[in-house]
Amino acid sequence: MAGAAGRGGCHTIRGAQIKELLQSKRNVLFDCDGVIWNGETAVTGAPEVVRLLKQQGKRVFFVTNNCTRPRENYVQKFSRLGFTDVAEEDIFSSAYCSAAYLRDVARVQGKVFVIGCYGVQKELLNAGVTMVEEDDDGPDVSIYDCPLDPDVKAVLVGYDEKFNFLKLAKACCYLRNSECLFLATDPDPWHPLRGGRVTPGSGSLTAALETASNRKATVIGKPGRFMFECIAGQFNLDPEQSLMVGDRLETDVLFGTNCGLSTMLTLTGVSTLKEAEEYKGSDSPEKKDSVPDYVVESITDFLEALEE
Amino acid sequence: MAGAAGRGGCHTIRGAQIKELLQSKRNVLFDCDGVIWNGETAVTGAPEVVRLLKQQGKRVFFVTNNCTRPRENYVQKFSRLGFTDVAEEDIFSSAYCSAAYLRDVARVQGKVFVIGCYGVQKELLNAGVTMVEEDDDGPDVSIYDCPLDPDVKAVLVGYDEKFNFLKLAKACCYLRNSECLFLATDPDPWHPLRGGRVTPGSGSLTAALETASNRKATVIGKPGRFMFECIAGQFNLDPEQSLMVGDRLETDVLFGTNCGLSTMLTLTGVSTLKEAEEYKGSDSPEKKDSVPDYVVESITDFLEALEE
Numbered sequence: 106m107a108g109a110a111g112r113g114g115c116h117t118i119r120g121a122q123i124k125e126l127l128q129s130k131r132n133v134l135f136d137c138d139g140v141i142w143n144g145e146t147a148v149t150g151a152p153e154v155v156r157l158l159k160q161q162g163k164r165v166f167f168v169t170n171n172c173t174r175p176r177e178n179y180v181q182k183f184s185r186l187g188f189t190d191v192a193e194e195d196i197f198s199s200a201y202c203s204a205a206y207l208r209d210v211a212r213v214q215g216k217v218f219v220i221g222c223y224g225v226q227k228e229l230l231n232a233g234v235t236m237v238e239e240d241d242d243g244p245d246v247s248i249y250d251c252p253l254d255p256d257v258k259a260v261l262v263g264y265d266e267k268f269n270f271l272k273l274a275k276a277c278c279y280l281r282n283s284e285c286l287f288l289a290t291d292p293d294p295w296h297p298l299r300g301g302r303v304t305p306g307s308g309s310l311t312a313a314l315e316t317a318s319n320r321k322a323t324v325i326g327k328p329g330r331f332m333f334e335c336i337a338g339q340f341n342l343d344p345e346q347s348l349m350v351g352d353r354l355e356t357d358v359l360f361g362t363n364c365g366l367s368t369m370l371t372l373t374g375v376s377t378l379k380e381a382e383e384y385k386g387s388d389s390p391e392k393k394d395s396v397p398d399y400v401v402e403s404i405t406d407f408l409e410a411l412e413e
Numbered sequence: 414m415a416g417a418a419g420r421g422g423c424h425t426i427r428g429a430q431i432k433e434l435l436q437s438k439r440n441v442l443f444d445c446d447g448v449i450w451n452g453e454t455a456v457t458g459a460p461e462v463v464r465l466l467k468q469q470g471k472r473v474f475f476v477t478n479n480c481t482r483p484r485e486n487y488v489q490k491f492s493r494l495g496f497t498d499v500a501e502e503d504i505f506s507s508a509y510c511s512a513a514y515l516r517d518v519a520r521v522q523g524k525v526f527v528i529g530c531y532g533v534q535k536e537l538l539n540a541g542v543t544m545v546e547e548d549d550d551g552p553d554v555s556i557y558d559c560p561l562d563p564d565v566k567a568v569l570v571g572y573d574e575k576f577n578f579l580k581l582a583k584a585c586c587y588l589r590n591s592e593c594l595f596l597a598t599d600p601d602p603w604h605p606l607r608g609g610r611v612t613p614g615s616g617s618l619t620a621a622l623e624t625a626s627n628r629k630a631t632v633i634g635k636p637g638r639f640m641f642e643c644i645a646g647q648f649n650l651d652p653e654q655s656l657m658v659g660d661r662l663e664t665d666v667l668f669g670t671n672c673g674l675s676t677m678l679t680l681t682g683v684s685t686l687k688e689a690e691e692y693k694g695s696d697s698p699e700k701k702d703s704v705p706d707y708v709v710e711s712i713t714d715f716l717e718a719l720e721e
Contacts, residue, residue: 247574248606248610248612249606249607249610253610265578266555266556266578266579267577267578268578269575269576269577269578270573270574270575270576270577270613271574273613274611274612277603277611277612277613277617278610278611281609281611294624294625294627295585295625295626295627298556298557299557301589302556303582303586303625304582305578305582305585305624305625306625308625309581309585309621309622309625310621311624312620312621312623312624313613313617313618313620313621314617315620316602316603316617316619316620317602317603317611317614317616317617319602
């Protein structure tokens with residue numbers, strides 16, 4: 106079977122091989138950014154790929170470390186880009202899963218101090234998790250004398266374009282209490298923007314807080330197993346029946362390996378085939394686990410396999 | 414001799430032992446925060462200790478990772494706290510030494526993008542290093558479309574209470590150019606404030622940028638050797654004739670060890686005797702090198718040795 110034969114093999118596959126692989130799987134998990142779309146542009150054929158997979162009885166899930174949108178906005182984006190059949194239940198973002206973790210696993214009794222964007226805040230609100238109200242701190246408010254909320258029992262860090270020194274310092278003070286939980290939505294260090302620019306990811310902001318607090322965050326997103334457990338818990342997934350398709354070796358592929366899934370790298374995003382091949386020759390177990398079983402140029406390549 | 418006998422011994426010493434140690438040294442290097450003063454309060458007797466050391470022919474230097482003040486403001490602070498005989502030339506801050514590095518070692522031809530406070534900016538100005546003019550970025554300016562200066566040839570990160578996402582993102586974009594230098598004033602992860610609060614240090618902000626840029630900063634401050642090289646270059650210091658007195662094991666004591674100085678931990682600041690003793694039993698070479706030769710409760714204990 107293609108799945109077993111290919112483990113960590115970094116095999117570039119096409120048409121009939123993709124068909125054989127998909128026939129051996131019931132579930133397909135896609136990362137979004139760099140896989141399904143780039144910014145506001147869908148990868149060519151991606152809406153049709155998702156439609157055909159569903160039509161052929163596959164269960165399709167979207168597993169993204171991108172915490173900027175709540176599930177309901179992801180549904181809107183899918184629809185806007187031509188995906189006609191994606192529902193909220195199919196979408197597992199690091200924001201949604203962080204809220205699930207706080208509510209169902211940590212069962213936080215108290216408030217959460219959030220460094221994060223609208224997507225994070227909205228998912229926590231949807232989950233009924235209580236947050237510290239965001240102050241509109243003026244320029245004269247400082248860590249020397251600002252109020253700190255004694256009910257804070259967890260700090261959650263995600264992507265936040267309004268990140269600033271005072272938020273970092275407050276979080277740092279909350280984490281002085283060793284009983285205060287320290288969570289991060291995802292470990293992504295940076296994200297590509299247009300024109301060769303980059304933007305710092307949640308992992309960058311988390312690194313600042315880890316250093317300042319001398320603590321390590323519990324990271325919810327890929328490559329950790331928790332997002333797969335969220336999906337598996339709701340949909341009773343068998344890892345051996347599941348394929349993870351992503352564009353980042355250290356998050357998507359490693360996540361797949363960590364969860365016992367077959368893994369596929371698609372080259373429409375961040376990581377390159379060269380990097381994957383270098384990792385194959387590496388001595389580091391983590392890098393070896395980040396080598397995909399399969400490689401495709403683009404999920405456009407699924408079309409040929411699905412239409413035959 | 415006390416100096417050789419005590420190497421990494423973590424010996425608590427008093428009166429006659431301190432006297433013997435000081436007699437064997439020509440130069441005494443003091444850290445400032447937690448050693449000479451805490452906030453705006455001098456450690457008891459510290460001004461007298463400095464005066465007596467100088468009177469007895471010692472050369473006294475202040476070696477601080479604190480980059481918030483330029484040298485001229487340190488002189489004012491010393492004076493305000495009762496130190497009557499401290500001159501600019503005696504003070505080596507991470508801001509001063511970062512400026513010296515940029516001018517004399519890196520010889521940067523172009524502009525420096527600075528994440529840092531007044532102390533850093535003023536020292537660069539004093540050294541004639543060209544900086545990117547600080548924009549007063551409004552709330553609508555974002556990394557997606559803000560201007561980036563093509564003349565930036567170095568990024569310097571120091572303590573910055575005005576640190577924000579946009580500064581981090583801009584720095585990250587500049588560092589995409591592998592020829593752009595990446596410097597940090599110091600590695601301090603956090604600093605204690607009154608009332609049990611803490612504030613993130615330069616090391617925290619640097620960690621964010623290191624993660625987002627996938628690069629490592631060249632760190633100017635302790636425990637790196639560069640600050641000692643700055644002093645030694647100007648004053649021709651013999652390491653064996655020099656004692657480093659500090660309150661942080663991982664910066665001050667390790668710095669002393671790295672530079673071949675005798676080292677003394679004073680317990681008026683961050684690190685504790687318990688931590689020093691734990692490090693003594695550690696397998697980590699870095700922790701072993703962070704064990705002081707000597708320990709005093711406070712530099713107040715020097716008075717008895719100096720007045721006898």
